[in-house]
Amino acid sequence: MALNSFRDGRTIETGSELRADVCIVGAGAAGITIARDLVDSGLRVCLLEAGGLSIDPEVDALSVVENVGRPYQPERMRLRYFGGTTNHWGGHCVPLSPSDMAHRDWISESAWPYSFEELQPHYEAAHALLGIGEFNYDPQVVAARSGVNLFPFSGQNVESTVSRYNPIRFGLAFGPKLDAEPNLQGVLYADLSTIDLKHSENDSVAMLGVRSVARNEFRVKARYFVLACGGIENARLLLSATQQRPAGLGNHSDLVGRYFMEHIWYESGYIVPSEPLAHYQAYLSESALDKGRKRFHIALTPAEQRRLRIPAFRAELQAKSETFWSLWSIRNRGLTIHDVSAVAGRPFEIGHAMRCRGSTPADVMVLGNYVEQAPNRESRVTLSDQVDPLGRPNARLDWRLSHLDHEGVVKAQEVIAREVGRSGLGRMRIGIRDRYEVELEGGVGGAHHMGTTRMHPDPKLGVTDGHGRVHHTDNLYVAGSSLFPTCGYANPTLTIVATSLRMASHIKDRLARDSEPAGINSI
């Protein structure tokens, strides 16, 4: 793919100035969604992307993350080039549930500023954009259409869920059309340097200073500005915008970077079904649905989450061999007598599995939990003491979990184990302890960076309002999963696209009402 109308930020003459109605920083899922939507309405858009068309170590060196909390490898999760992390996206689409977005009195700092019903039209539009068929996540309906065998759960405490899959690289899928748009000016290799406020009583962004690895500098003037650089970078950019606001932009309440949330992957046990594994293949791997794919999972119902007072819980089922998983849990979780018994009864299988090639046949369904992390004020992105080659502080990540996150997984296992037995599905072995020193030790993240510029109508409780506008600024917005006050178990991309469409709609409304340049309050 070539983007012939896009400029190379490294070759733009220092002191140049670009102008647009809206300047979007970051060409990932959020930035590209908003750019597409705005140019369709005839607005002039400038789309800045720090990288080029593929991985570039020089670009990556401008955004290294120092990790100081739980074991985590941010460098494996971020892609700093056109299309962003959609370039390694698995295509997993599922919406938040209404209860994820509502106030939950057992989860502190929960509640989105708007309801699921308000977001639903944008979810439907996101479906069209992503090519994943109708907005229907009713597992019974999808299963009936496809002749799939569902688990015989009652659905009162444990239910099956269905996800839709269509991995697309936003850069390749939408780049050519953006390239052809006369109203869109794309700039690659353009790294945000400064956010310059007008000298007036309103915090109004006048322009952005932009730099590149070639050490040139130029400016972009616009009426509205959108930061869409990902959950870690959005926080870093606001925190390091200290020229006029010493605490950082939007950081009036010390909330920028706080409440960093991931989805935690943690294998906690397995189900031995009465039927052969192949009977439930729809849970174990993806299969066709419309023009994409589907896969079934299991989750605790919202009523059960409420009853147990735990975060949202979902488990993927993975076909594995009981022997191998027992060996793995002996090694990684510490010895338990049950594991050893499971292993000791099969001496020949041990020998085979020991060679670590793992081609023992799969006979159980391991629960790979992909759960919601409760909002945690101390889990946060701050600025590092280290600076990048052009002098901006790097981001520092301190990812933390809480006792509630661990206990949620423990309690969910017990509920699932009882339902597995009661429903006749089979039997279950639980592989998580309720006594622990480190919450969900060994649990890894799903590469979802959420919550660091959380929405709340009250500036004391949020960085952004319900439209993603940074509090105490007139025309600066943030887009993407950094907005999420809570994250449910839902993989974020579909919600990123939906909230970005909602923001684009809002910005179009504002621009239509504006009869004067930005800087005058027109809400």
Add this chain to the structure above:
Amino acid sequence: MNSLRTRQHAAEIALLIIVNILIAGCSDSTQARLSENAKRGKEAFIAYCSQCHQLRGAGGSAGPSLAGIIGRPAGTGEFSYSEAMRNSGITWTPATLDLFLQAPRETIPDNQMAFFGMEDSRVRADLIEYIVAASGN
């Protein structure tokens, strides 16, 4: 009854110790010195593959472990593979890996790997050389 329990307990402890020793010796073989090509391949592995794959030990949520991958039939291993992968009839060698990594979705249609392909044949060659060196064969 007591002495039976004591013997059982002792036997279980002995078994624990033996199993632990055997498992400890199972993974982490020392890595051979890498050629220049393989060192570049390692950079590519970190950039493109490491989000989902490991080269030794057990796999994770998003992708199977590639320990011992060379010579292994596709779709056999500790992972919830798609039917397409399991039925592909492919055995992984440097040649078949090269085909697959160039265009995964064309080589094995409907497989689940979230990777779109690597066009540069030299990068692919370096990456495969690294995988061969580091996957414990």
